[in-house]
Amino acid sequence: MHPKRAVTLDGMKQSVLTRYRTMAYVTGVLLILLTLGVIAKYALGISGAAGFTTAVGIAHGWLYVVYLVLAFDLGTKAKWPIGRLAWVLLAGTIPTAVFFVERRVSREVAPLVAAPEPASA
Template sequence: MSSPNPAQVPQIKKVLRFYKASSYVTGGFLILLMITWGIRRLPFLGFDLWLLGPNGFFSFEQYGVDGEGLPDVGFNLTVWILIIHGWLYVVYLFADFRIWTLMRWSFTRFLLIALGGVIPFLSFYTENRYAKMAHEQLAKLEGK
């Protein structure tokens, strides 16, 4: 494993801030996703979160097989949380890729960071651990 290019330190610091932000946002949406999955999948629940539906601003709507019984108006927040997390994960992977390439880390480290966007709470751990590693490497590179 080689060390980062000293000329790229300012760029690395910006990418590191971007990585940290994407890590927290993606991790937060993953937790929301897991909550909505639980509300949807647990046998005694079987609800989707609904916004601006026929039963008010925010409601739990029970559904049958293949989404039968869901309102025709409003927004299915459960589905939107899934979609938003998917796109945030793409942004998280991009941030992971950028920090990985600039820091010149091993491919295994890239994969471990990437898992943070799909395993609940792992993004918070990986952000803490690898951001700290990056800051330490940058401090050594800058001679601090």
């Protein structure tokens, strides 16, 4: 395999993990903000919370779809079983779960990204 090509492939694999991690954090932060907005709106009766909750809810909804696509891409490339993939996909719907799942996924996938490509026969 050509050395320059190997660097490009490894860079592409790293970018898959980086995109997933970025969207995991974005999704997690928005979900926490949405949870706080819902608490402020319904439990505390704060008047300005309705607009905030709507805006954050819309943003989380659309960006969660991007998270799903990127997590699915990472999971298929890492050849995860369907149960594990489902858990990673659902983590974006449980406040704070996505942070723990992202950390575990990153620890597991990072060595695979750093591993050299097997030589083609």
